[in-house]
Amino acid sequence: MGSSKRAKGSSMLYFSLATVAIVAILGLLVPSFYVSATGRVGFSLTVPRSILKYFPNLKNDDQHQYRAQIFSRDPLVIYIPDFISEDEIDYVLDYSEPLYQPSKVYGGFDNPPIMDEKMRRSEQVIMDRKDPIARRLAQRAREFQGWRGNTTYVESLSVQRYSLNGFYNYHYDPDGYITEGNRVTSFMIYLTDNCTGGGTNFPFLTQPNDTRWCDVIECDEEAKDGFQGVTFKPVKGSAVFWENFYPNGSWHNGVYHASLPVKSGVKVGLNIWSWDTAWKAPAEE
Numbered sequence: 001m002g003s004s005k006r007a008k009g010s011s012m013l014y015f016s017l018a019t020v021a022i023v024a025i026l027g028l029l030v031p032s033f034y035v036s037a038t039g040r041v042g043f044s045l046t047v048p049r050s051i052l053k054y055f056p057n058l059k060n061d062d063q064h065q066y067r068a069q070i071f072s073r074d075p076l077v078i079y080i081p082d083f084i085s086e087d088e089i090d091y092v093l094d095y096s097e098p099l100y101q102p103s104k105v106y107g108g109f110d111n112p113p114i115m116d117e118k119m120r121r122s123e124q125v126i127m128d129r130k131d132p133i134a135r136r137l138a139q140r141a142r143e144f145q146g147w148r149g150n151t152t153y154v155e156s157l158s159v160q161r162y163s164l165n166g167f168y169n170y171h172y173d174p175d176g177y178i179t180e181g182n183r184v185t186s187f188m189i190y191l192t193d194n195c196t197g198g199g200t201n202f203p204f205l206t207q208p209n210d211t212r213w214c215d216v217i218e219c220d221e222e223a224k225d226g227f228q229g230v231t232f233k234p235v236k237g238s239a240v241f242w243e244n245f246y247p248n249g250s251w252h253n254g255v256y257h258a259s260l261p262v263k264s265g266v267k268v269g270l271n272i273w274s275w276d277t278a279w280k281a282p283a284e285e
């Protein structure tokens with residue numbers, strides 16, 4: 001009887017020690033507890049406490065509503081007036097503030113990116129793929145595109161800040177040297193609109209006749225400043241989405257574009273690029 005009590009006592013002790021050890025190991029693995037928007041503690045699809053200050057009512061599933069309008073069918077360009085919410089913008093701006101580095105451009109095949117002030121003057125932050133808001137926005141971007149299948153993935157989100165005279169010269173977003181897998185679509189999302197200049201110019205797009213577009217594109221000749229085609233104004237919260245290739249995979253020249261120089265204030269944009277690993281350069285004709 002006495003020995004069975006002792007055995008029970010020591011197994012309780014081992015059980016308690018094992019529980020303490022498991023909790024301690026979990027504590028090491030998960031340095032800060034994650035609290036879901038509903039107040040539950042968990043490890044997945046949850047929101048860190050630091051984020052709850054931006055999103056007191058954040059739900060684990062994406063509740064954000066947005067509208068979309070086709071701007072051009074060939075190339076496919078879609079305008080989304082409210083792709084990102086005010087809270088998400090505040091979060092991305094605060095996240096990026098201490099992290100900006102000068103932006104670089106493509107350095108050539110097999111070479112690292114380089115700084116080239118003739119091509120691009122801006123500062124950049126690449127968001128952590130695991131950041132819950134970056135994940136949410138990437139997920140929204142994938143959903144918008146109808147998922148596109150298992151071969152599509154979203155590149156780490158890129159925040160770009162353009163100060164006075166900041167610009168990005170004319171370019172295409174995909175890589176012209178690779179023959180398999182490429183950036184198939186682009187979202188240009190405007191996080192601020194307290195600047196003049198800084199529009200996104202597509203010289204080969206056709207200006208629509210309907211003046212209702214004039215809220216989002218430059219319409220009067222003076223504002224167009226001699227730039228051909230279409231210039232989207234940086235309107236906070238909005239996004240311009242486009243396809244970089246024709247459905248058969250060939251390059252679409254119509255989406256050549258530039259970020260025009262900022263004339264006053266600061267412009268901050270967010271790029272969401274989707275890659276398709278199944279893309280193949282069509283055989284030369």
Ligand SMILES: O=C(O)CCC(=O)C(=O)O
Nearest residue numbers: 168199200258259269271
């Ligand atoms: O900021 C813009 O308006 C365009 C930026 C852009 O084209 C890019 O980052 O690839």
Ligand SMILES: [Fe+2]
Nearest residue numbers: 171172173257
């Ligand atoms: Fe671009």
